[in-house]
Amino acid sequence: MSLKDQATRVAILDTLAKTIANELKTAKTELETGLRAAKAETGTQTIAVDLNGTDIGKATLVQPKAEADITDPVKLLTWVREVAPTEITTRLVTEIRPAWLTQLKKQVEAVGRPEWADPETGVIHDVPGIKLVGRTAHTRLTIPDEGKQAIATAWRDRLLDAVVMPELPAAEQEVA
Template sequence: MSLKDTATRVAILDTLAKHITDQLKAAKAELETGLRTAKAETGTQQIAVDLNGTDIGKATLVQPKAAASVIDETALLDWVREVAPSEITNRIVTEIRPAWRKNLLDSLTAAGVIEWADPETGVIHEVPGVEMVGRAAHTRLTIPADGKAAIAEAWRSGALTTVVLPELTAGGEA
């Protein structure tokens, strides 16, 4: 293959990849909206993925638990100075040691409340400057190896032309 042929191939593949990426983003947004609606209306959070009558995987709406998040650095820093001063690192900027901060937020997230139990004294502290913040739901698509093989075979045989190709060839910006 000549250099010119290689450049042409790269240009074509790059253009198609960008167009497919745009279509994928739009399709995923539509799927997530549909799953959110289904959850609100019927409680459904998972649907089967079907290709020509064959179950090839599943699409799931995942709603992560709320996680502890610092909303007031100063309040948290002042509190740590009181209850765990050895976890403070003094530099030009004073900050909580990152490992201790991560452990604190992880333990608050696991507990589901903004309360910390001092392991040495057993005293329960309400932690200022931190709150439980909900995390955005997202869609998880699970396609096992045999499902991927079925999609590849459908692509090779031309069976996907009515499913995917009209959107890719519908004109407009490529």
């Protein structure tokens, strides 16, 4: 397969994967809405899933228990100090100011070495605890809407089977 053919195949698969992911998200939302309505109307929370008359599973509306979430940490802390003061821990936190650390990292990246030049003295310091880590190359796909439409049309017309359809093993027959 040529490099151009590989790029075409990746573009097609990427577009299809994103299209299917969007369709799946919509379908899941519709299913959940339907299950919520069924629960409200009839109490039904589970529905059988079948394919051509064969039961292949079930879809269930899962209602997890409520989870506690802290909405006002200051009010909670004040309350705990009053009712359970032994459950309070006081700590001194030492950390590098995030804005300064961001600037330090940018300077290290700019010079390509873990060094920092003090802006007041000009002294260059070796910076312990920081190292430059290489980044992996990646491919970016840019497929305009017209290309996506062409892929969708070719998919519907079954013109992509030889390009993107994986070979699936035949189902094993049960031996009686």
